[in-house]
Each structure stands twice: as C-alpha cells, then as structure tokens.
Amino acid sequence: MPMAGIPTETVTVISRKTVYDDLHEPVSEAVAERDVDAVVAPGATADLDAxxxxxxxxxxxxxxxxxxxxxxxxxxxxxxxxxxxxVVGDPRPYAPEACPGRWCYPVELEAADG
Structure with a gap:
C-alpha cells in the first residue's frame, strides 16, 4: 500500500541459480521472481562521458x-x-534508526549498451 505523497510502482526482483551436475556442468537454471512495490528514481549519470x-x-x-x-x-x-x-554490487539497507520510513533499501540498477 503506497504512502501518501510517495508514488510507487511494481517492480520484479529476479534471482537466478544455476544447477550443476556431478562434473560441475550446468544442467538447468532455477529462476525466482517476486513482485514488489518500490519507489523508482533515475540513476546517476556518472558514466556519461566522451x-x-x-x-x-x-x-x-x-x-x-x-x-x-x-x-x-x-x-x-x-x-x-x-x-x-x-543489480550493481551488493546493496545494503539503511540502518533502521537512519530511515524511519518504509523505503529503506536503495538498489542501483544498470544496463550497459556497448
């Protein structure tokens, strides 16, 4: 349920786990998806250069x-x-005392073209 004044949208968190056989050859991939309400913000433009x-x-x-x-x-x-x-890196949530609201887990996302 969204908080008043903070627009949210549904995103899907996707985790993949490769299953290996006895010779450590990949045989299948297990995919789990979870829909979550989140606050979506544009990311930084630090990678934009000549x-x-x-x-x-x-x-x-x-x-x-x-x-x-x-x-x-x-x-x-x-x-x-x-x-x-x-997902960029290994995100961590804010400390509970530093973030009294619901949206305490910032996760940076990237898609590189080129």
Missing part, C-alpha cells in the same frame, strides 16, 4: 521496502518498466 558516447549506462535507483532488507540481491536483476536491469 569515451563512451554509445555505451552509456542507463540506470535507475529503486528503493525497496523494509521487508526486503533481509534478502541478498547480489547477482540479481530487477524488471523496471518492462526492462530487466542488473
């Missing part, structure tokens, strides 16, 4: 709710507005 004019990073920062804070998102992706984007 050396990568066609390969700029398109990024969002999604702020996930407190109940997602115990889920490790390293290696996951998030579907935002129909586009699947990679």
């Amino acid at each position: 050396s990568r004019p066609e390969g700029a990073t398109v990024a969002y920062t999604v702020h996930l709710p407190r109940d997602m804070a115990g889920i490790r998102l390293k290696g996951c992706s998030v579907r935002v507005r129909g586009e699947e984007l990679r």
